[in-house]
Every structure is written in structure tokens, then in C-alpha cells.
């Protein structure tokens with residue numbers, strides 16, 4: 236009985252001391268049982284630093300420094316023509332028309348080369364989820380990315396090219412944005428390739444040019 240009481244008292248004291256004071260405010264430093272990597276020897280932005288004469292961690296920019304990034308950004312800094320192009324054809328960069336709605340037509344010429352570029356980029360960036368033919372059966376489906384839709388239903392076929400461009404640029408739901416990884420031209424190339432996939436999975440014999448039908452045994 237005495238042992239039971241001692242254990243009981245211990246449990247009560249332990250429970251109250253561990254759980255009872257949760258949420259209480261205190262001015263003393265917290266006790267770190269597992270410090271993990273909470274405290275590291277590193278310079279934080281806008282921190283103080285006695286090493287430099289101005290005592291700031293942040294270093295001023297070297298004169299003449301330019302924005303680092305992708306082709307488009309570099310061009311934007313150096314290339315006057317590019318800036319004009321942006322002013323002349325904003326849809327190419329934003330996928331939106333003057334009233335801010337997704338465009339329904341490609342803002343650049345769709346050539347075979349562009350579609351091929353699209354295929355290349357699609358294979359790298361989209362195929363893992365959306366699958367080789369855009370049926371949503373990419374390799375990630377096996378690993379739990381079950382939300383990836385197919386492009387081959389009426390809903391996705393009805394998306395405008397601007398909608399697809401915007402999904403690539405900004406992402407959607409659990410899909411990441413690809414605006415930093417693909418420049419605008421590459422994004423339109425991917426849109427063109429998505430359209431080609433949609434056509435390939437929803438075509439009839441009549442869509443095959445006559446000269447190829449025999450070759451394909453159609």
C-alpha cells in the first residue's frame with residue numbers, strides 16, 4: 236500500500252509539473268531538451284555584425300550588379316527590344332488579354348519546332364505526374380500523387396490555352412508552379428504539346444491526312 240501511495244504521489248506530481256504549467260508565461264529562457272539545430276552559427280538577414288565597419292550582416296550590392304535568373308530576366312535588363320516586345324504582346328508573358336482573362340488563342344506562332352520543344356519540356360517537367368500521353372498516369376501516381384487529372388475529358392479539353400499557360404505559370408491545387416523553371420516561350424511550347432496530346436487521344440481516322448492513312452494501315 237505504501238509503495239502504491241508513493242507511486243501514485245509521484246505520478247500526480249510528475250503529471251502536474253509536466254502538464255500543469257503548459258501555456259504559462261515566463262521570462263526565463265526556455266529549457267531545450269532537444270536543441271536540434273535551433274541555435275546555429277550563421278548570419279541572419281539584417282542582423283548585427285561587428286566584422287564590418289557598418290556593423291551590418293547585409294552587404295551593399297556591388298555597383299553594376301544585375302538580376303540573376305532566367306533568359307527572360309537577363310534580356311529584360313539588357314535588351315531594349317525585349318522590353319518593347321513585352322509592351323507589344325503582353326499576352327505572351329502573362330497569358331491574359333487586356334481585360335485580365337486567359338487568352339483563347341496562342342500569342343505566338345505554333346510551329347513544329349515549338350511543339351518539339353514542348354515535348355522535351357513536357358517530358359522533363361510534366362510527365363512524372365501527367366503521364367506520357369497526358370492520361371494522369373505518371374510514375375508519381377504509384378507513390379500517392381493520386382490527384383493528377385487526365386487531360387482527356389471534356390472539362391480539360393475545354394480549357395483555353397491561356398488557362399493552361401496560367402496553370403503552368405502559377406500552379407494549381409497540389410500542382411507546383413513552373414513559372415520559374417520555364418520561360419514564357421517554353422511554357423507556350425508545353426501548352427502546344429498538351430494540345431497535341433489532347434488531339435492524339437481524341438482523334439478519328441478523318442484527322443489523319445490521307446497520304447499517311449495507307450502507311451498506317453487505316
Ligand code: HEC
Nearest residue numbers: 360361363364382383384399402403407408409410413425
Ligand atoms: C507533381 C505532380 C505534377 C506535375 C509535375 C505537373 N502537374 Fe499538372 N496537375 C497536377 C495535379 C495534382 C493537378 C490537379 C490540380 C487541381 O485541380 O487541384 C494538375 C492539373 C493540371 C492541369 C489542369 C488544370 C485545370 O485548370 O483543371 C493542367 C492543364 C496541368 N496540370 C498541366 C501541367 C503541365 C503542363 C505540367 C508541366 C509543366 C504539369 N501539369 C506538371 C500535378 C502535376
